[in-house]
Amino acid sequence: MTRQGRAAAPLAVTLGEPSGVGPDIVLALQAAGSGSLPPLFVLADPAMLTARAERLGLTLGMSPIAGPEEVADVEPGTLAVLPLSNTQAETPRTPDSRNGAGTIEAIDRATAFALDGRAAGIVTGPIDKKALYDVGFRHPGHTEYLAELCSRRTGAPLTPVMLLTGPELSCVPVTIHIPLAEVPKQLTTELIVSTCRITAADYRRRLGVASPRLAISGLNPHAGEKGAIGNEDERIVRPAVEILRAEGIDAVGPLPADTMFHREARALYDVAICMYHDQALIPAKTLAFDKTVNVTLGLPIIRTSPDHGTAADIAGTGRARPDSFRAAIALAWRMAEAEATTPSA
Numbered sequence: 001m002t003r004q005g006r007a008a009a010p011l012a013v014t015l016g017e018p019s020g021v022g023p024d025i026v027l028a029l030q031a032a033g034s035g036s037l038p039p040l041f042v043l044a045d046p047a048m049l050t051a052r053a054e055r056l057g058l059t060l061g062m063s064p065i066a067g068p069e070e071v072a073d074v075e076p077g078t079l080a081v082l083p084l085s086n087t088q089a090e091t092p093r094t095p096d097s098r099n100g101a102g103t104i105e106a107i108d109r110a111t112a113f114a115l116d117g118r119a120a121g122i123v124t125g126p127i128d129k130k131a132l133y134d135v136g137f138r139h140p141g142h143t144e145y146l147a148e149l150c151s152r153r154t155g156a157p158l159t160p161v162m163l164l165t166g167p168e169l170s171c172v173p174v175t176i177h178i179p180l181a182e183v184p185k186q187l188t189t190e191l192i193v194s195t196c197r198i199t200a201a202d203y204r205r206r207l208g209v210a211s212p213r214l215a216i217s218g219l220n221p222h223a224g225e226k227g228a229i230g231n232e233d234e235r236i237v238r239p240a241v242e243i244l245r246a247e248g249i250d251a252v253g254p255l256p257a258d259t260m261f262h263r264e265a266r267a268l269y270d271v272a273i274c275m276y277h278d279q280a281l282i283p284a285k286t287l288a289f290d291k292t293v294n295v296t297l298g299l300p301i302i303r304t305s306p307d308h309g310t311a312a313d314i315a316g317t318g319r320a321r322p323d324s325f326r327a328a329i330a331l332a333w334r335m336a337e338a339e340a341t342t343p344s345a
């Protein structure tokens with residue numbers, strides 16, 4: 001399918017962990033008015049979704065569909081639902097491992113639709129990672145699993161890159177879901193370079209920034225204080241910055257991480273490249289928890305997600321704020337449109 005064709009397709013939305021707030025938020029967004037949403041469909045067990053809507057006191061119609069192409073014909077104001085083969089129980093706040101198969105099925109099928117060009121992209125609700133590990137899921141999160149699913153299809157290995165992007169800050173952790181003690185062992189110049197190349201390419205192709213400015217953090221306090229507080233900054237990070245600059249990528253660093261997130265510093269770059277998960281996600285979620293979106297770069301498909309987790313403590317109560325999920329849907333659609341209009345490299 002052409003890029004234009006894919007952009008005309010709807011978004012595929014997964015609910016994530018049924019005992020979390022994914023179902024609540026999708027139902028609330030639909031109840032608030034589907035007119036403000038781009039065309040989309042949800043992969044779900046209709047009975048589970050209906051039960052959650054009743055619990056939340058939301059009355060809304062659902063239109064079962066057999067494929068993404070039917071979204072255009074659903075009754076206006078109703079939610080297009082593509083039923084899963086696996087059933088899921090409606091157990092807010094209590095993860096049930098029997099729901100795992102349906103959660104994974106939704107991700108698998110949404111990804112397949114996107115790879116086939118039948119979905120413009122996928123927007124994933126948060127999964128309970130431990131609940132999925134208990135049923136044999138072997139990936140740290142969506143990010144790594146989606147790379148594996150896409151690789152299986154394309155036959156080429158992929159390095160997925162996690163981007164958290166919000167109105168105040170965009171940042172990328174180079175290492176993702178690994179123990180902190182593993183970070184210095186797994187951090188390499190090659191990994192930093194490939195992460196930055198993917199980030200710069202996707203900023204151009206899908207995020208509308210022709211010459212993205214990358215600010216690369218150090219690993220150690222004060223970016224190693226010239227080697228006095230750890231040698232990784234000079235030995236691993238600085239050579240990566242030099243390679244990237246030689247390639248024409250606008251990269252600076254290694255920068256001390258504690259002083260690169262204040263307002264004036266943020267104005268100097270488009271995206272902060274950080275060395276580990278919390279170095280990136282703490283500032284992103286602190287500055288704009290409700291508006292930040294998690295995007296997976298480096299995939300042949302578009303994937304976004306809210307920045308928050310399952311928030312199981314408030315599932316089924318109606319207290320979940322839908323803003324980050326709404327932003328994730330809007331950004332996926334904008335990325336699909338941008339990709340459709342960006343000339344191929």
Ligand SMILES: NC(=O)C1=CN([C@@H]2O[C@H](COP(=O)(O)OP(=O)(O)OC[C@H]3O[C@@H](n4cnc5c(N)ncnc54)[C@H](O)[C@@H]3O)[C@@H](O)[C@H]2O)C=CC1
Nearest residue numbers: 125126127128129130305308309310311313314319320321
């Ligand atoms: N993309 C994904 O699939 C993600 C999944 N997770 C998973 O979620 C689970 C829970 O993770 P936590 O660290 O507890 O983070 P969390 O984001 O689920 O919750 C942290 C706190 O923020 C509140 N909160 C989160 N989203 C909210 C919303 N939309 N409206 C109102 N309050 C909200 C929660 O009630 C809780 O008090 C874990 O299993 C984690 O692995 C976490 C992040 C992303």
Ligand SMILES: NCC(=O)COP(=O)(O)O
Nearest residue numbers: 140141142143144294305
């Ligand atoms: N902390 C971010 C997070 O856990 C997102 O994980 P993923 O499921 O999007 O890979």
